[in-house]
Amino acid sequence: MHHIGRARLAVAAIFTVHGAAAGTFATRIPWIKDHVHASAGGLGLALLAPAMGSILAMPMVGRLIHRIGGRTATRVFAALFCLVLALVPFAPNLLTLWFCLLLFGATAGSCDVAMNAQGVEVEQALGRSIMSGLHGMWSVGGLLGAAAGTLAAHADLDARIHLPIAAAVLVAAGYVIGFWLPESRAAEDVEEPPHFALPGKAVLGIGFVSFCAVFAEGAAADWCAVYLKDVAHAGAGVSASAYTAFALMMAASRLAGDAVVSRLGAVRTVRIGGFLSIVGGVLVVLARTPLPAIIGFGLIGLGIAVVVPLAFAAAGKAAANAGQGVAGVATITYSCLLVAPAIIGGLASITSLSLSFVIVTVMTVLMTATAGKLRVADAKPIPA
Incomplete structure (x- = not known):
């Protein structure tokens, strides 16, 4: 059991x-924008590239994990991701x-x-839920990277110095x-995944629940x-504190x-979270003063946070x-x-920002209604 506990800590790390x-990257976007003399629209287009890189690379990863093993794949991609972070400010x-x-997104x-x-795999070996906590550690890492990046930005540290130093620490x-x-x-008898694996039928339903949650997350975080x-x-x-609360x-x-x-x-947890995020969405739509809006964004964050980790667990x-399901x-x-951010921006320019957040609330309703698709995440595995 000892080595499983150690493996769990390593995956969390x-x-x-x-x-x-x-x-770290998120805090230096303003510096990068000035450095390449980008307009708001130009920066917007550049910030679509990471998601595009991810979408192009992800369907190919299942086969690679099958070939070289999960540990090697994780180590190689973690190192490449940090190295590309160092390149971005140049x-x-x-x-x-x-x-x-685009490369940054593909490696990430x-x-x-x-x-x-x-x-x-570690969750299945342990026989209990750990995916939510792992994603919690991702959030902790994000907050640590953002805190260090904020200090570097306040000290007017050139991102061409800051990002390579940060990348070197993270690679090490x-x-x-x-x-x-x-x-x-993978076991010898498991068929090798295709070169470019599109989601199967079982995974599509799980993916829809995840899609609704991430729509709300992306819209709230960006707007x-x-x-x-x-x-x-x-x-x-006060405006910046809304993101912190979220x-x-x-x-x-x-x-x-x-x-x-x-x-x-999993299913009841997502339904209760869904109810909280619906209340948050309604508060945001109706808010005309800062406090209810901040509480609303906080409730959206609270309600949707566990959905993606549970969707990954269910798909795996x-x-x-497991690699193919997660991919x-x-x-x-x-x-x-x-x-998501583009739809919210487009609707806001035609109607108003508060009306466009009605879509976010509708997404949280759909997420709550389809929570049953995550039932497979509750299947109790036999501990190794």
Whole structure:
């Protein structure tokens, strides 16, 4: 049992490294925007590239995990992801930046699939829910990376110095953690996944629940600060606190999620979370002052946080190959990150921002209604 406990800690640590790399990048977007002299629209297009890179790479990862094993795949992609992070600030113009961010997304998404597949395997060996906590550690990593990045930005540290230093630290951490990751190889009789695996029928239903949750997550994360400023008439500091409230609630919900899932099961947990996020969505739509809007965004974060980890757990168990199942749901989930912020922005420009958040609330209703698709996540595996 000892080595399974160690494997669980190692997978949690890799999630933290991945989150820290993402959080580090997010804080330096304003510097990168100025460096390549991008307009808001140009930056918007560049920021679509990571999701596109992920969607193109993810369907190919299942086969690679089958070939080289889960541990090697996770180590290689974690290192590549951090190395691309170091390259991003050296892009001289918008076009080069776009290609750098496409690579950034492809390596991030590939690492995401590999580490989630490892998480599903450790969860099955332990015989209890751990996926929510692993995603909680990703959020903790994101907050740590963002905190360090905020300090670097305040100190006016050039991102061409900051990001390579951050990347070197994270590559070193990933290298050491890699020794304790579980070595998972497919059984001899398991058929090799195709080169480019599209989600199967069982995974599509699970993916839909995940899609609804990520739609709400992407819209809230990208638009909450703007919403507070434009709709609730908050100042810059208060507007920024909306994202903090949202991110902290997501992290807290995920860290506590496994205990709740163990007690109530995946389906009931998602339904209760769905109810909280619907209340949050309604509060946001009706809010005309900062406080109800901040509470609303916090409730959305609290309610949707456990859905993606549970969807990955369900897909890993529903498919013949954990990597292939995770890749299927991850592809659907990341494609949502492409469309959600753009749909909200488009609707807001035609109607109003508060009306466009009605769509977010509708998505949380659909997520709650289809929660039954995650029942397979509750299937109790035989502990190894």
